[in-house]
Amino acid sequence: MPKKDRKRLQVVISDEQDALLTKTAYELSSPERLISKSEVVRLAIEKIARELGEGEQLDDYRALLEDESVKDE
Incomplete structure (x- = not known):
């Protein structure tokens, strides 16, 4: 069965955001199935x-986007 067509997106993230992705992927993983950071992003x-x-949560997300820690550089 052919793979689904997927679009690629490259973003710049901070070391702290990368650590959060890694931690989340680890916490969602199980001995039977490892979860990748890409899967965490897709889930989010x-x-x-x-x-x-x-x-x-519209206002909550807007507030997060106004926070300097998640803005594009």
Whole structure:
């Protein structure tokens, strides 16, 4: 079965954000299945989109985006 077509996105993240990704991937992993940092990012995108679609936490996400620690450089 052919792989799904996927788009690639490159972003610059801080060392702290990379550490959070690594920690999250480790915590979501099990002995049977290792979770990659890319899978964590995809999961986060889906979760945020779902919450925004339900009208939840919009102000919380906007506040996070205004925080200097998550802005593009």
